[in-house]
Amino acid sequence: MNAELPARRAGRRRDPAADSAIIDAVLDLVTAGATLTGLSLVAIAKQAGVSRNSVYRRWKTKDELYLDVLETINRPRPAPTGADTRGDLAVLLRALAERVVDERASSMLRALNAEAATFPRLHRRYFEEIVAPRREAMNRVLRRGVERGEIRPDVDPDLVSELLVAPLLARMASGGTDRLDPERTSRQIIDLVLSGAAPS
Amino acid sequence: MNAELPARRAGRRRDPAADSAIIDAVLDLVTAGATLTGLSLVAIAKQAGVSRNSVYRRWKTKDELYLDVLETINRPRPAPTGADTRGDLAVLLRALAERVVDERASSMLRALNAEAATFPRLHRRYFEEIVAPRREAMNRVLRRGVERGEIRPDVDPDLVSELLVAPLLARMASGGTDRLDPERTSRQIIDLVLSGAAPS
Amino acid sequence: MNAELPARRAGRRRDPAADSAIIDAVLDLVTAGATLTGLSLVAIAKQAGVSRNSVYRRWKTKDELYLDVLETINRPRPAPTGADTRGDLAVLLRALAERVVDERASSMLRALNAEAATFPRLHRRYFEEIVAPRREAMNRVLRRGVERGEIRPDVDPDLVSELLVAPLLARMASGGTDRLDPERTSRQIIDLVLSGAAPS
Amino acid sequence: MNAELPARRAGRRRDPAADSAIIDAVLDLVTAGATLTGLSLVAIAKQAGVSRNSVYRRWKTKDELYLDVLETINRPRPAPTGADTRGDLAVLLRALAERVVDERASSMLRALNAEAATFPRLHRRYFEEIVAPRREAMNRVLRRGVERGEIRPDVDPDLVSELLVAPLLARMASGGTDRLDPERTSRQIIDLVLSGAAPS
DNA sequence: ATCTAATCGAGACGGTACGTCACGTCTTTGG
DNA sequence: CCAAAGACGTGACGTACCGTCTCGATTAGAT
Numbered sequence: 001m002n003a004e005l006p007a008r009r010a011g012r013r014r015d016p017a018a019d020s021a022i023i024d025a026v027l028d029l030v031t032a033g034a035t036l037t038g039l040s041l042v043a044i045a046k047q048a049g050v051s052r053n054s055v056y057r058r059w060k061t062k063d064e065l066y067l068d069v070l071e072t073i074n075r076p077r078p079a080p081t082g083a084d085t086r087g088d089l090a091v092l093l094r095a096l097a098e099r100v101v102d103e104r105a106s107s108m109l110r111a112l113n114a115e116a117a118t119f120p121r122l123h124r125r126y127f128e129e130i131v132a133p134r135r136e137a138m139n140r141v142l143r144r145g146v147e148r149g150e151i152r153p154d155v156d157p158d159l160v161s162e163l164l165v166a167p168l169l170a171r172m173a174s175g176g177t178d179r180l181d182p183e184r185t186s187r188q189i190i191d192l193v194l195s196g197a198a199p200s
Numbered sequence: 201m202n203a204e205l206p207a208r209r210a211g212r213r214r215d216p217a218a219d220s221a222i223i224d225a226v227l228d229l230v231t232a233g234a235t236l237t238g239l240s241l242v243a244i245a246k247q248a249g250v251s252r253n254s255v256y257r258r259w260k261t262k263d264e265l266y267l268d269v270l271e272t273i274n275r276p277r278p279a280p281t282g283a284d285t286r287g288d289l290a291v292l293l294r295a296l297a298e299r300v301v302d303e304r305a306s307s308m309l310r311a312l313n314a315e316a317a318t319f320p321r322l323h324r325r326y327f328e329e330i331v332a333p334r335r336e337a338m339n340r341v342l343r344r345g346v347e348r349g350e351i352r353p354d355v356d357p358d359l360v361s362e363l364l365v366a367p368l369l370a371r372m373a374s375g376g377t378d379r380l381d382p383e384r385t386s387r388q389i390i391d392l393v394l395s396g397a398a399p400s
Numbered sequence: 401m402n403a404e405l406p407a408r409r410a411g412r413r414r415d416p417a418a419d420s421a422i423i424d425a426v427l428d429l430v431t432a433g434a435t436l437t438g439l440s441l442v443a444i445a446k447q448a449g450v451s452r453n454s455v456y457r458r459w460k461t462k463d464e465l466y467l468d469v470l471e472t473i474n475r476p477r478p479a480p481t482g483a484d485t486r487g488d489l490a491v492l493l494r495a496l497a498e499r500v501v502d503e504r505a506s507s508m509l510r511a512l513n514a515e516a517a518t519f520p521r522l523h524r525r526y527f528e529e530i531v532a533p534r535r536e537a538m539n540r541v542l543r544r545g546v547e548r549g550e551i552r553p554d555v556d557p558d559l560v561s562e563l564l565v566a567p568l569l570a571r572m573a574s575g576g577t578d579r580l581d582p583e584r585t586s587r588q589i590i591d592l593v594l595s596g597a598a599p600s
Numbered sequence: 601m602n603a604e605l606p607a608r609r610a611g612r613r614r615d616p617a618a619d620s621a622i623i624d625a626v627l628d629l630v631t632a633g634a635t636l637t638g639l640s641l642v643a644i645a646k647q648a649g650v651s652r653n654s655v656y657r658r659w660k661t662k663d664e665l666y667l668d669v670l671e672t673i674n675r676p677r678p679a680p681t682g683a684d685t686r687g688d689l690a691v692l693l694r695a696l697a698e699r700v701v702d703e704r705a706s707s708m709l710r711a712l713n714a715e716a717a718t719f720p721r722l723h724r725r726y727f728e729e730i731v732a733p734r735r736e737a738m739n740r741v742l743r744r745g746v747e748r749g750e751i752r753p754d755v756d757p758d759l760v761s762e763l764l765v766a767p768l769l770a771r772m773a774s775g776g777t778d779r780l781d782p783e784r785t786s787r788q789i790i791d792l793v794l795s796g797a798a799p800s
Numbered sequence: 801a802t803c804t805a806a807t808c809g810a811g812a813c814g815g816t817a818c819g820t821c822a823c824g825t826c827t828t829t830g831g
Numbered sequence: 832c833c834a835a836a837g838a839c840g841t842g843a844c845g846t847a848c849c850g851t852c853t854c855g856a857t858t859a860g861a862t
Binding site for chain 2: 152
């Protein structure tokens, strides 16, 4: 977590509760409306109920701290079964919807998106470790769908992918206050994208 | 702009160039990555090349200033012809896409979305004056489409609307750096949403 | 007063009431506790009930304004009769005592004394035009007293002069709140300085 | 100095050098011509070579700071021996004269006198703790002088006291630039006040 | 009677200083 | 060695005031 191992030297041990208290503090504050640049280590320390020193000792910069916060909200990647396209898409979309529903995680990601320019390293890491693999997984499912004849071959798979994912991302971005049901919503989206809105 | 009518009072006139210089400064800074809370009237004054005084004289708070900035990036609402559903949707979506392409406007709106909690009045106004009327216009088009038999009556029009709009909103939220062609992109989205990704 | 003669050109005349209102304002403010550096032309204008412009038009700097204020509180120099030393000293001291009693004048002079370093030109002028002539007058009276055998020839006339004047100056300096009777006080001082406190 | 006892709390100690640097700065600036109202804690900090923070941390207002400055220039009260009246007066007057000669102390007191109205608490404290006891001591000496037959019983002791003290106070008030010799000057004043200027 | 020029109050302008506040660092006491 | 408290210098913020400049309205001599 904190990268450097203590190496078991003498003296008082670091309070492990402080680590999570600090990370929780970040998520609480961001969820309450704070921006990543606006947050200061001082404010975080106050919210976490520890001294400034205890924060600075663990992380030199906000950047490094946010990296560890990002790790925290990461979740195991969903594994599509490969049985049928619709089902696989449902697995992927439902995982995304659940992340959107998690207010702390989506607040953090929304903040990060808005300030990508200020935290390029953070944003890149978020993209590479979280976004890219999931996007690739969805593309694999769609490609397989085309092979199986369940997806029209004449449409851009990237566009289909974007159409499936965008409604949930837009909700995350706007911080939509109304709860959504992950299972139901993702199913509705898939149905509509596959069948189309026009009468067949 | 500042609401009060001239009334020809005594004293030196306010420099009208300063008004737009300040508003431009806000857009420039937000586009460069600043957050709405992070921006200070001082920084804005410096960027605009006017004295702090001249900013504080016009707007007491950032909130009021941002309101006028929002007015600036407002645009005439597109008017669907009513001829056919596909064409009307294209008119509406293209207008949205053009806003997404306008880097200054979309940066401002992205920032506002991310900090809606901090600027509730601003966010409400943005929603009521910009989002709501356009959303309603799209709903009207879709309802008419159902009447005409161009849209399936068994799907939730709100969901269709969301699917059409979300890809563009998601781009705006993520600050996608790659240029998109408003005309082409909106047409592709409409095609896919209407026809569906599955073979007919 | 304002030095430059108008030369009878066309245009609106300056309001003569403003001149005295401004000078009065200075005296009022200084009497109320303001320092000469602390006073601003803006505050003076407000107190006088005129616009800033009207002050700046008449005097470019506080220095010049204060010069005219000093003129205002100047008074006709007392004229000793030359009849007898005690009577002549009484005339001079009573004039000084009356100035001390004049709260506005003494406040102004106290302020000037305290900030002599900041207003050297003003202070010099005050000394040359007000202090020096009166001091010289008193020295003349004392010299004549020595010639007449009414003052001991073995004491420094400057010291005698200082002893006579100092009690009143000290009162002026400390802004003594208790009223003093010019006639009575100056007589008491002269009596004591001439006769001495020790039994003869 | 700052009243509160140490109590050995945690945290970094205040730099004691800063305390005296700040107080010295006040005296230096006032001696250079600054007024008490004109002085700002910012200017003091700059002169003292410490941060504004360090000044504001110690004293909330100029008033409180000046109180401590006054303490600094306080001196042990002179103790008359009680042997003879002339000698006792000389002890008291010489102490006053020495204070007058001390440029920093007299500048501070002159400034305080001039702005008594603005700093009433400060002025009252100065009067009660410094002026009153010394005045009382001189009155005691004079009363004893009357009992011993060294002072005429028919003159007001307060007036005698005022005559002795006023020349020195007047010098302090006017910021007389010419050095005076405490020993010699106080002796001359006492001689003249006791013997009188008129031939016996 | 009209023209002209200066004054007047109102108020915008750039600049400067102020007191406050938050930040990240450093230092001390105590566990 | 860590935790907490707190002093330290730096720097930005919003406010207030200053002296100047600009404007419409007013005023009074000159034409």
